[in-house]
Amino acid sequence: MYFKIIMCIIPATPLVLWGLVKRHYVKFDRFKAIDKYLYECKFFSVEKSGCRTHLYRSVSCSHKCAVYDVLYIADMMRVAKYSLNMCMCILTNEAILESLIFLHNNGVKVRVIMDRGMAFHEKRKAMRLKCKGILVKVQKSWDEIMHHKFCYFDIEEPGRCRLFFGSLNLTLQGVTSNWEYLIFTNNLYMINEHKKIFESLWRETELF
Numbered sequence: 001m002y003f004k005i006i007m008c009i010i011p012a013t014p015l016v017l018w019g020l021v022k023r024h025y026v027k028f029d030r031f032k033a034i035d036k037y038l039y040e041c042k043f044f045s046v047e048k049s050g051c052r053t054h055l056y057r058s059v060s061c062s063h064k065c066a067v068y069d070v071l072y073i074a075d076m077m078r079v080a081k082y083s084l085n086m087c088m089c090i091l092t093n094e095a096i097l098e099s100l101i102f103l104h105n106n107g108v109k110v111r112v113i114m115d116r117g118m119a120f121h122e123k124r125k126a127m128r129l130k131c132k133g134i135l136v137k138v139q140k141s142w143d144e145i146m147h148h149k150f151c152y153f154d155i156e157e158p159g160r161c162r163l164f165f166g167s168l169n170l171t172l173q174g175v176t177s178n179w180e181y182l183i184f185t186n187n188l189y190m191i192n193e194h195k196k197i198f199e200s201l202w203r204e205t206e207l208f
């Protein structure tokens with residue numbers, strides 16, 4: 001009886017050992033892969049509603065201030081050297097608009113896709129970008145909603161490219177009165193996936 005059990009176990013031993021080693025290796029390899037990339041999360045909450053006044057004045061009261069977060073995003077965008085592509089359902093924040101204009105004036109190829117309804121609702125802001133020569137597009141149909149919120153830049157140079165995406169619209173409301181999040185990364189797979197969807201939308205949308 002015991003002999004039969006042992007005879008069954010012995011041939012299976014290398015397989016079990018290989019399974020254990022593989023499991024540990026894959027686990028290790030996965031951590032290594034994550035470690036190669038930059039990942040950063042920013043969370044926004046209703047607690048920042050007190051910082052609306054700071055946002056109007058563009059002065060940060062602390063690192064927990066909404067202005068601090070907005071300027072962080074705006075400054076990060078200003079690093080772009082070649083191109084910046086943004087899909088933003090609602091885009092009204094002054095610091096972000098200023099960064100887009102700054103980049104365009106410095107020869108960076110800036111392309112923006114906004115939601116048609118929101119772009120017309122905040123026509124003054126979208127027109128400001130358009131008047132500066134920035135290409136702004138919206139979906140052709142009023143029945144559809146362009147709900148994406150992401151931005152990537154410098155895909156031309158893997159060492160420089162960055163992406164941020166999440167639930168946040170770049171608006172005063174978004175950074176001070178909602179629970180929202182953004183993830184920043186230089187993960188090339190993620191950036192390429194966003195590039196695919198951006199280019200496809202760019203073909204399907206029309207100029208504002």
Ligand SMILES: [Zn+2]
Pocket residue numbers: 050051052054055059060061062064065066067
């Ligand atoms: Zn503040």
